Amino acid sequence: MTRMILRAAAATVCGVLWMGSALAQQAGSPVGGAAASAVSGAVETRSVSEWLVRMHEASRRRTYVGTFVVSSGAGGLSSARIWHACDGTQQIERVEALTGAPRSTFRRNDLVVTFLPESKVVHAERRESLGLFPGVLKAPEAFSFEFYAAQRGGSERVAGFDTEIVKLVPQDKLRFGYRLWSEKKSGLMVKLQTIDLDGRVLEQVAFSELQIDVPVKMDKLAQMMANTDGYRVERSEPVKTTAEAEGWLLRVPVAGFKPMGCFKRQTPGGGSGEGTVQWVFSDGLASVSLFVEAYDRQRHLQEGVMAMGATQTLLKRLGGKMGEWWLTAVGEVPAPTLEAFAQGLERRK
Amino acid sequence: MDKFSHPDEWISALADGQLGGEAFAHAVAQACAPGSARAAWHTYHVIGDVLRSGELAGGAPAVDFVGRFQQRLVGEPRLYPEVVATAQAAAMVRPSEPNSPAANASLFRWKLVAGAACVAAAATVVLSVSGVMGVSPARGVLVQAPGAPVVAAKPALNADVAAAQAPVMIRNPRLDELLAAHRQSGGASALQMPAGFLRNATHEAPAR
Numbered sequence: 001m002t003r004m005i006l007r008a009a010a011a012t013v014c015g016v017l018w019m020g021s022a023l024a025q026q027a028g029s030p031v032g033g034a035a036a037s038a039v040s041g042a043v044e045t046r047s048v049s050e051w052l053v054r055m056h057e058a059s060r061r062r063t064y065v066g067t068f069v070v071s072s073g074a075g076g077l078s079s080a081r082i083w084h085a086c087d088g089t090q091q092i093e094r095v096e097a098l099t100g101a102p103r104s105t106f107r108r109n110d111l112v113v114t115f116l117p118e119s120k121v122v123h124a125e126r127r128e129s130l131g132l133f134p135g136v137l138k139a140p141e142a143f144s145f146e147f148y149a150a151q152r153g154g155s156e157r158v159a160g161f162d163t164e165i166v167k168l169v170p171q172d173k174l175r176f177g178y179r180l181w182s183e184k185k186s187g188l189m190v191k192l193q194t195i196d197l198d199g200r201v202l203e204q205v206a207f208s209e210l211q212i213d214v215p216v217k218m219d220k221l222a223q224m225m226a227n228t229d230g231y232r233v234e235r236s237e238p239v240k241t242t243a244e245a246e247g248w249l250l251r252v253p254v255a256g257f258k259p260m261g262c263f264k265r266q267t268p269g270g271g272s273g274e275g276t277v278q279w280v281f282s283d284g285l286a287s288v289s290l291f292v293e294a295y296d297r298q299r300h301l302q303e304g305v306m307a308m309g310a311t312q313t314l315l316k317r318l319g320g321k322m323g324e325w326w327l328t329a330v331g332e333v334p335a336p337t338l339e340a341f342a343q344g345l346e347r348r349k
Numbered sequence: 350m351d352k353f354s355h356p357d358e359w360i361s362a363l364a365d366g367q368l369g370g371e372a373f374a375h376a377v378a379q380a381c382a383p384g385s386a387r388a389a390w391h392t393y394h395v396i397g398d399v400l401r402s403g404e405l406a407g408g409a410p411a412v413d414f415v416g417r418f419q420q421r422l423v424g425e426p427r428l429y430p431e432v433v434a435t436a437q438a439a440a441m442v443r444p445s446e447p448n449s450p451a452a453n454a455s456l457f458r459w460k461l462v463a464g465a466a467c468v469a470a471a472a473t474v475v476l477s478v479s480g481v482m483g484v485s486p487a488r489g490v491l492v493q494a495p496g497a498p499v500v501a502a503k504p505a506l507n508a509d510v511a512a513a514q515a516p517v518m519i520r521n522p523r524l525d526e527l528l529a530a531h532r533q534s535g536g537a538s539a540l541q542m543p544a545g546f547l548r549n550a551t552h553e554a555p556a557r
Contacts, residue, residue, distance in 0.1 A: 107550075278535065282538060286538060287535050306524075328524070
């Protein structure tokens with residue numbers, strides 16, 4: 001009897017150990033382990049959305065403090081100090097800009113409050129987009145990311161952490177690519193590059209210094225965020241509407257991009273009352289805003305394209321049968337994609 | 350006291366601290382006396398204060414100024430495509446720029462280019478003072494030079510766009526507003542958190 005129990009116990013222990021190692025292998029490095037990490041372009045078992053969910057979960061579960069640097073291919077450099085705290089349900093962040101005019105940005109979930117000490121003004125706004133992901137990623141009608149493929153790019157040590165490099169390669173010419181450095185243990189994004197169609201880096205955001213799992217007091221950050229003494233508070237809440245209601249449709253959709261929402265804002269100089277319509281599209285990684293307003297000969301003088309880092313802007317006059325309109329298309333996509341949106345935009349009859 | 354022909358010149362020299370002794374006394378007397386000299390004294394000080402502190406630069410809306418400036422520019426004759434590109438490249442702020450001697454310094458054409466670049470740089474200063482241009486050096490302006498690539502000093506700029514004969518693009522506060530709106534409502538991307546949001550919080554110029 002005792003021998004049977006002993007054998008059963010041994011078998012159970014072996015089973016548990018075997019399962020444990022299998023789980024550890026799954027949860028840890030991708031299939032292939034250390035050997036594959038040295039090989040670029042090795043088969044990637046995690047999909048694009050799995051990498052993104054991992055990145056979001058890291059942000060939801062870990063506190064961190066660090067110095068963040070934004071650099072654009074054109075040579076500009078900005079940096080900021082960041083404190084991030086979370087308690088499972090809420091996330092709070094404080095970002096102190098170290099470059100340019102002093103500025104403190106606080107975020108609690110989707111509420112963003114920016115303090116401008118020089119002008120003693122506080123901007124408060126709700127950013128819907130911040131509440132979208134990763135929920136959208138897990139929903140059935142989520143983005144399929146079919147226009148991107150995940151490829152391993154090796155490993156690298158960044159800001160003192162071992163990271164895995166993942167390349168999100170666009171499958172057509174309508175979008176940019178990305179290179180993501182994901183911290184090995186937590187999946188936290190340590191560095192991200194936006195790559196154009198020729199492989200050049202348009203923009204890079206990276207931690208130059210980072211400490212993960214340091215104690216950051218949520219209530220202290222919340223207190224700082226709520227303290228608006230001596231400041232004038234300005235709220236901006238764009239009015240939600242629909243493209244249909246505003247009379248617009250995209251006759252020829254641009255591959256991969258889904259409409260995400262439509263807002264109405266004031267046009268400067270008041271008067272006309274029609275306002276500016278903002279129609280937002282996204283393919284899951286890149287977003288495009290189409291701003292349409294009534295054409296004004298005084299203000300709308302030049303058509304053309306501008307590039308600032310990864311953000312492209314297209315200015316175009318839309319006319320003909322549908323009346324006189326002015327389009328400003330803004331997005332982190334190649335200029336021809338903005339042109340495609342401009343071509344497809346039509347007025348409803 | 351025939352040093353200056355116009356009384357305002359006395360005031361200008363006084364404001365610059367160039368006078369001493371009797372000339373100083375004379376200028377002070379002029380500034381105290383009612384008339385155009387005293388008004389000039391006040392004006393010079395207002396100018397100095399505004400130049401030293403951007404907050405005091407209120408006045409007409411910048412949108413109007415930029416609109417008029419753009420209209421004037423549209424009317425200006427274009428010399429060479431390279432002139433426009435160089436002028437714009439010179440007007441942009443870059444942290445590290447190689448200082449190699451110009452091989453074409455002797456050609457008059459390039460002296461013209463340098464002159465135009467100075468004018469553009471002056472225009473940039475004026476625009477910065479009136480609070481039009483953002484502080485961030487990373488913001489670039491794309492020039493629509495037909496065919497001709499943007500001057501090499503700007504390596505990663507996307508010059509290969511629709512080669513329309515559009516004139517020089519100028520950043521303006523309206524565009525800044527729309528960019529801010531794009532960041533606020535248009536950031537529907539899985540990369541928003543934390544990359545996109547942190548990028549915007551680090552890089553964005555404060556809205557007006």
